[in-house]
Amino acid sequence: MSALQIKKGATSHSAYNLRSTFSDVEERHTLAVVVDNEAGVLARVIGLFSGRGYNIESLTVAEIDHTGHLSRITIVTTGTPQVIEQIKAQLGRIVPVHRVNDLTVEGPSVERELALFKVEGTGDKRVEALRLADIFRANVVDSTLTSFVFEITGAPEKIDAFAELMRPLGLLEVARTGVAALSRGGL
Amino acid sequence: MTRQMTGARMVVQALKDQGVDVVFGYPGGAVLPIYDEIFQQNEIQHILVRHEQGAVHAAEGYARATGKPGVVLVTSGPGATNAVTGLTDALMDSIPIIVLTGQVPTFMIGNDAFQEADTVGITRPCTKHNWLVKDTDKLSTVLHEAFHVAMTGRPGPVLVDIPKDVQFASGIYTAPQKGGSRRYQPQIKGDLDAITELVAALETAKRPIFYTGGGVINSGKAASQLLCELVEATGFPVTSTLMGLGAYPASGKSWLGMLGMHGLYEANMAMHGCDLMINIGARFDDRITGRVDAFSPHSTKAHIDIDPSSINKVIRVDIPIVGDVAHVLEDMLKIWKSRGRKTNKEALPKWWAQIEEWRKVDCLKFEQKGSIIKPQHALKRLEELTKGHDRYICTEVGQHQMWAAQYLNFEGPNRWMTSGGLGTMGYGFPASIGVQMAHPDALVINVAGEASWLMNMQEMGTAMQFNLPVKQFILNNERLGMVRQWQELLHGERYSQSWSESLPDFVKLAEAFGAKGILCSDPDDLDDAIMEMINYDGPVIFDCLVAKHENCFPMIPSGKAHNEMLLGDASTKNAIGAKGAVMV
Numbered sequence: 008m009s010a011l012q013i014k015k016g017a018t019s020h021s022a023y024n025l026r027s028t029f030s031d032v033e034e035r036h037t038l039a040v041v042v043d044n045e046a047g048v049l050a051r052v053i054g055l056f057s058g059r060g061y062n063i064e065s066l067t068v069a070e071i072d073h074t075g076h077l078s079r080i081t082i083v084t085t086g087t088p089q090v091i092e093q094i095k096a097q098l099g100r101i102v103p104v105h106r107v108n109d110l111t112v113e114g115p116s117v118e119r120e121l122a123l124f125k126v127e128g129t130g131d132k133r134v135e136a137l138r139l140a141d142i143f144r145a146n147v148v149d150s151t152l153t154s155f156v157f158e159i160t161g162a163p164e165k166i167d168a169f170a171e172l173m174r175p176l177g178l179l180e181v182a183r184t185g186v187a188a189l190s191r192g193g194l
Numbered sequence: 195m196t197r198q199m200t201g202a203r204m205v206v207q208a209l210k211d212q213g214v215d216v217v218f219g220y221p222g223g224a225v226l227p228i229y230d231e232i233f234q235q236n237e238i239q240h241i242l243v244r245h246e247q248g249a250v251h252a253a254e255g256y257a258r259a260t261g262k263p264g265v266v267l268v269t270s271g272p273g274a275t276n277a278v279t280g281l282t283d284a285l286m287d288s289i290p291i292i293v294l295t296g297q298v299p300t301f302m303i304g305n306d307a308f309q310e311a312d313t314v315g316i317t318r319p320c321t322k323h324n325w326l327v328k329d330t331d332k333l334s335t336v337l338h339e340a341f342h343v344a345m346t347g348r349p350g351p352v353l354v355d356i357p358k359d360v361q362f363a364s365g366i367y368t369a370p371q372k373g374g375s376r377r378y379q380p381q382i383k384g385d386l387d388a389i390t391e392l393v394a395a396l397e398t399a400k401r402p403i404f405y406t407g408g409g410v411i412n413s414g415k416a417a418s419q420l421l422c423e424l425v426e427a428t429g430f431p432v433t434s435t436l437m438g439l440g441a442y443p444a445s446g447k448s449w450l451g452m453l454g455m456h457g458l459y460e461a462n463m464a465m466h467g468c469d470l471m472i473n474i475g476a477r478f479d480d481r482i483t484g485r486v487d488a489f490s491p492h493s494t495k496a497h498i499d500i501d502p503s504s505i506n507k508v509i510r511v512d513i514p515i516v517g518d519v520a521h522v523l524e525d526m527l528k529i530w531k532s533r534g535r536k537t538n539k540e541a542l543p544k545w546w547a548q549i550e551e552w553r554k555v556d557c558l559k560f561e562q563k564g565s566i567i568k569p570q571h572a573l574k575r576l577e578e579l580t581k582g583h584d585r586y587i588c589t590e591v592g593q594h595q596m597w598a599a600q601y602l603n604f605e606g607p608n609r610w611m612t613s614g615g616l617g618t619m620g621y622g623f624p625a626s627i628g629v630q631m632a633h634p635d636a637l638v639i640n641v642a643g644e645a646s647w648l649m650n651m652q653e654m655g656t657a658m659q660f661n662l663p664v665k666q667f668i669l670n671n672e673r674l675g676m677v678r679q680w681q682e683l684l685h686g687e688r689y690s691q692s693w694s695e696s697l698p699d700f701v702k703l704a705e706a707f708g709a710k711g712i713l714c715s716d717p718d719d720l721d722d723a724i725m726e727m728i729n730y731d732g733p734v735i736f737d738c739l740v741a742k743h744e745n746c747f748p749m750i751p752s753g754k755a756h757n758e759m760l761l762g763d764a765s766t767k768n769a770i771g772a773k774g775a776v777m778v
C-alpha cells in the first residue's frame with residue numbers, strides 16, 4: 008500500500024479530494040460505534056478519549072436493539088487523519104465494541120441534532136423570534152406571555168445559525184442532544 | 195455440561211477447567227468463600243505472596259516463562275488497589291494475566307462499605323477488559339471469557355470483580371466451550387496482498403533489517419522458529435527490542451544485539467541506514483525510535499502487528515500487515531519460497547561489510563581493572579558461569595537491567611522477564627518467584643539493583659515458604675544508578691535524592707529469612723562467589739558491590755537520532771539539549 012490510503016467512499020466530497028492519512032490538517036469526523044449495551048461501556052469509550060487526549064465535540068448514546076443488547080454511540084471528533092485513524096483503531100480494540108464506522112469517509116451520510124431554545128422577550132423581539140422560528144421550522148413546545156421554548160431539528164450548523172439569531176432576541180437557555188447520524192442509501 | 199454450585203466453587207472449577215495449576219494470591223474478607231474452596235481441594239496450588247503487587251508480578255513472570263496465563267486472587271479494596279501497578283505493567287508489556295478480586299456484596303456497593311473500592315472503575319484503563327459480576331449464573335461464562343480475552347489477539351491483563359454474595363449464592367456452572375460462540379475474535383491471518391508486497395520488497399532490498407519485538411515471543415514458540423528460519427534463509431541482519439530478546443538466538447550469525455536507547459551501536463546504525471525495515475511484533479516505542487522525525491529516514495517500512503492500533507501510531511509505515519506473527523511469517527516464507535527464494539545477492543555482502551565496520555567500534559567494551567568490580571564485568575562472569583544451565587533471567591529496572599540486556603545472551607524465547615513498557619522497579623523479584631514456580635528445576639536469576647530490589651523484598655518470605663531457590667543477583671552501586679546517570683548528563687551533576695542511604699546488610703537480611711547471603715566486593719572472588727550461588731539449593735541474596743558511578747552506554751539521549759549515540763563518558767558533555775530534557 009502506498010502512503011495514500013484511498014478507502015471506499017473516500018471521495019465523497021469531490022472526485023479529486025483523495026485523503027492522505029499523513030496530512031497535518033485537522034478534520035472533523037463523525038464516528039458511529041456499535042457496542043454491547045453493558046455497564047461501563049460508555050466509560051470505556053470516554054476514558055479512551057480523555058486518557059489519550061482526543062477531542063470529543065459531541066457524543067450521543069442510546070440503546071438501538073433491545074433484544075440484541077446493542078447501543079449506538081455517535082461521536083463527533085476532530086484530529087489529523089493519523090489521529091482519526093488511531094481513534095478508530097483504539098475504539099475497535101475495546102472488547103464490547105462491535106464495529107466502528109467513519110461516516111465522514113465511508114460515503115454520504117445524514118446528520119441530525121435536536122435542540123430546545125428558551126427565549127424571553129416582549130413586543131417586537133417576541134414577534135421577531137416567532138417569525139425566525141417559523142423560517143427555521145422550529146416548533147413552539149411551551150409558551151408564556153413573556154417566553155417561548157422552541158424545538159428545532161437539523162444539521163448542527165443549522166442549530167448554530169438559529170442560536171446566533173436568537174441571542175439578541177433574549178436567548179436564555181439551550182439544550183442540545185448532540186449528533187445522530189446514518190449513512191445514506193441502503194447497505 | 196452444566197451444574198449447580200456456589201459462585202466460590204465456580205471460581206475454582208473454572209480455573210481447573212482452564213488448566214490452571216497455580217494461583218498467586220492473598221486472602222481477605224471479600225474472598226473468604228473462594229479461599230474456603232481452595233482449602234478443600236489439591237489440584238490448584240495457591241502461592242501466598244507477601245503483598246498483592248508481588249502476586250501480579252509473579253503471575254506475569256509465570257506467564258512470560260510458560261506462554262500460559264498467570265492467575266491472581268486478591269481481596270477487595272486494598273487488595274485490588276495493590277494490584278494496579280502489576281496490571282498496568284502487564285498491559286504495557288502485553289502479558290496475559292487474570293486477576294480475580296473480591297468485592298463487597300452487591301447490596302452494599304456504592305455505600306462506601308468497609309474495604310469497598312470501585313475496582314472496575316480504577317482498573318478500567320489498566321486492563322484489556324474487566325467485569326463486575328452481579329449474578330452467580332453469569333459467573334462461569336465471564337470467567338471463561340476472561341481467559342479467552344486475556345489470551346486472544348494482543349494478550350493482556352483482565353480482571354473479574356466478584357462480590358461476596360455472588361460467591362455465596364448458588365447458580366448454574368457452564369464448562370468452557372471449544373472455540374465457541376465468542377464474539378471477540380481479532381484478526382489472526384495477514385492480508386496476502388500486503389504480505390506479497392513485503393516479499394517483493396524483501397527480494398530487492400539492498401540494506402534490509404528485521405526489527406523484532408515482544409510480539410514474536412507472545413505469538414508462541416512457533417513464531418520464534420519461523421523467525422529463525424526466515425533470518426537464516428534470507429541472511430538479513432536482525433535486531434530486537436528489550437521485550438523481544440531470545441526470539442532469535444544471540445549466538446545466531448545474523449544477530450546484531452538489542453537496539454534502542456541503550457542498544458548496540460551496530461544495531462542502531464543499521465536501523466538508521468537500512469533501506470527496508472521489517473518490524474515484526476514491535477511497536478516503535480519511544481525508547482526505540484529516539485527522535486521520530488529523524489528515525490530511519492531512508493527506509494521502506496513494513497509492520498507486522500496483531501493490534502491495528504499499533505500501526506501508524508508513531509511511525510508511518512508503507513506496508514502495514516495486521517495479523518499474528520506466526521501466521522504472517524508462515525505465509526511470508528511460503529510466498530517467498532514459491533517465488534524462487536530471491537534476495538539481492540550483490541548488495542547484501544556490502545551491507546554486511548558496513549555492519550562489520552560498525553561492529554568494530556566494539557560499543558560494549560569496558561576495562562575491568564583495579565580492585566572494584568565493574569557491573570558489566572559481574573554480568574559477563576555471570577553469563578560465562580551460567581550459560582550451560584537451564585537458565586531464566588528476570589531483572590528489576592535501572593542500569594543493571596540495561597547491562598543485563600547487553601551482556602547476557604538469550605538463546606530462546608520465554609527466558610527473559612523484564613518490565614519494559616512501564617519500567618516497574620520491584621518487578622523482578624516476584625517475577626522470579628513466578629518463573630521458578632513454572633520451572634522448579636531451572637536456574638532462575640533476578641539481576642537486580644539494590645534500590646529496586648528493596649521495593650518488593652518482602653517476597654523473601656514467599657521464596658522461603660515455597661522452597662523456591664531463586665537467586666537474587668544484586669548489582670549494588672548504592673545509588674539509584676539510572677537516576678544518577680540522568681542527573682549527571684542532564685542536571686549539572688546535582689545528585690538530588692539518588693543515593694541509596696541506610697541500606698540493609700543484605701547477608702544478614704538473607705539470614706533473617708533463613709536464606710543464604712553472599713557478599714562479594716573483590717573481582718578475584720567473583721567467580722567462586724557466583725559458583726557458590728549457583729550451587730546452593732535454596733534462595734540466595736547475592737550482594738555484589740560494584741563501581742558506584744559507572745554509566746550505561748551506548749546511549750541515545752532523549753530527543754536525539756539513532757546516529758547521535760553516546761558511546762562513552764568523554765562524549766557526554768551537554769549531551770541532552772533543551773528539547774530532549776523535557777522527555778523522559
Ligand SMILES: Cc1ncc(C[n+]2csc(CCOP(=O)(O)OP(=O)(O)O)c2C)c(N)n1
Binds near residue numbers: 619644674677
Ligand atoms: C516504581 C518506580 N519508581 C521510580 C522509578 C524511576 N527509576 C528508574 S531507574 C531508578 C533507579 C533504580 O535503582 P537501582 O534499582 O539501584 O538500579 P541501578 O540503576 O542502580 O542499577 C529509578 C528510581 C521506576 N522506574 N519505578
Ligand SMILES: [Mg+2]
Binds near residue numbers: 669673
Ligand atoms: Mg543501584
